[in-house]
Amino acid sequence: MLGTSVAREVTEGTRLAQEVQQPVTTGRVIAVTSIRGGVGKSTVTALLSRIFNHYRRDPVLALEADAALGTLPVRLGAESVRWSCSDLAQILTPSMQLTDVIGYLVPVTDGGWLLPASQGRVGAPLDVRTYRTVTMALRRYFAVTVVDCETLPGEVARTAMDTAHARVVAAPMTAEGVNGTRVVLDWLAQLPHAALDSTVVALTANSPDTTLDVRAASAYLRETGAAVVSVPYDRHLGGGGPILNTMLGRDTREAATTLAAEVMRRAVRVR
Template structure:
C-alpha cells in the first residue's frame, strides 16, 4: 500500500487486480489467529459465504465500483443549531448527591459498582452479539444502543463494535458522535475476506470518540432497506474481530429485527414507560418464548422513561414485564439524553449512567453464561 495516500482505495485496487488475473485475494498472507476474545478463526472462515472482492457496477462488471464519499452525519447547516449539551442532572441535584455521598458509608455502593463492572468486563472466547430492538420507533432504542456501546467501550479493553441494522434513516452515527459516515453494511459485503486483519477492517469503520467502532447501515439517505442476507454476512464476518457487537436493529416485526433477535447471544427489548408500550412489549416477550430456542433466558428489558411527566407507576410496569421471568432495568428520564444529538458520557445524569452499566452487565451476563 502507498504511504500517505488513501489506503482504502489501495485495498480496492489490490482486490480488483486479484480478480482480473493478478494475485488472488485468497493467497494473501494469512491474518494472525489472535482475535478479540480468542475466537477460532477457522470456524468463521468455514462459515463465511464466498463474496466478490469488490462491488461491481451494474452496467459494466469489469469496472470496480468507486469508493463511497464521506457524508456528514448532521447537515452542517443544522449542526450549528444543536446548542451546548446540558447535564442530565440539574446543578441542585448534583450538589445534593455529592453531600449525601459524603454523609453515607460508601462500602455497599462501591461493592455493587465493582460487581457490575466485573460482569461487563468478563472475558469471552468468541465474539458476542447483543441485539437491541423495540416494538415501535421513538422510544429510545437507538439511545439504548448507543449507551450500551459507550459503556462496553469504557469498561472493556478489547474491541467493541456498534452496528446499525436499521436503514430507515437510523440515527446511531449521530448518537455515537460520528462526524461523518462512508462505508455501510452493504458496501462491506463485497469487500470482507477471511484473511483481513483488524487493522484492515477498522479502515472501513467510523471511530467513536470514547473508543470503539461504528458501522452504519447507510449514509443517512432514503434507500434500499438492509436485507437479511447482508446482515447475516456482515455480522458473521465481523464478530471474529470484536469481543462485543451491539446491534441497533430495526423495530419489530421487521425481518432483519426478527433475524437479529433469533441469532444474537443476548437481546435487549426497549419498552417506553406507557401503558400501550408495556403491553406491546409483553407480547414481544411471549413471542420470544415461542422461538425454536426460547430466548427469554437471554433477554433483558430496558424500561425507558422518555418524558419527565410520565404517570404510569414504574413498580407496576416492572412487575408486569417481569412475569415471564426476564430482568427489567429502569432507564430514568435524563435531560441530556432527551436533548438529542451526540451522547457525552460525562454529561449523563448519575441515575442514567448507573442504569446503563446495570443494563450492560445484565446483557453481558446472559450473552456469556446463559445457554
C-alpha cells in the same frame, strides 16, 4: 450509616464493572429492538456501546441494522459516514485483519467503532443475508457487537433477535409500551431456544413526568422470565445529540451500567 452506604455503593459498582468486563472466547452479538420507532432504541444502543467501551479493553462495535436513516451515527457523534453494512458485506474476506476492517468503520469518540446502515441517505432495506454475512464475519474481530435493529416485526429484526447472544427490547414507560413489549416477550418465548433467558427490557422514560407505576410494570414484564432495567429521564439524552458519558446524570449512568451488566451476563452464558 453514611460510611456503610458508600461502601455498599462502591461494592455494587465494582460488581457491575466486573460483569461488564467478563472475558469472551468468541464475539458476543447483542441485538436491540423495539415495537415501534421513537421510543429510545438507538439511544439504548448508543448507551450500551458507550458503557462497553468505557469498561472493556477489547474492541467494541456498534452496528446499525436499519437503513431508514436511524439516529445511531448522530448519538455516537459520527462526523462523516463513508461505508455502510451492505458495502462491507461485499468485500469482507477471511484473510482480513482487524487493521484492515477498521479502515471501513467510523471511529467513535472515547473508543469503539461504528458501522452505519446507510451513507446518510435512505437506501434499500438491509436484507437478512447481508445482516448474517456482516455479523458472522465481524464477530471474529470484536468482543462485543451491539446491533441497533429495525423495529419489530421487521425481518432483519426478527432474525437478529433469534440469532443474537443476548437481546434488549427498548420499551417506553407507558401502558401502551409495556403491553406491546409483553407481546414481544411472549413471541420470544415461542422460539426454539431459551430466548427469554437472555432478554433484558430497557424501560425508558422520555419525559421527566410519568404516571406509570414502574414497579408494577416491571413485575408484569418479569413474569415472562426476562430481566427489566429502568432507565430514567435524562436531559442530556433528551437533547437528541451525541451521547457523552460525562454529561449523563448519575442515575442514568448507574442504570446504563446495570443494563450492560445484565446483558453481558446473559450473553456470556450462550455458547
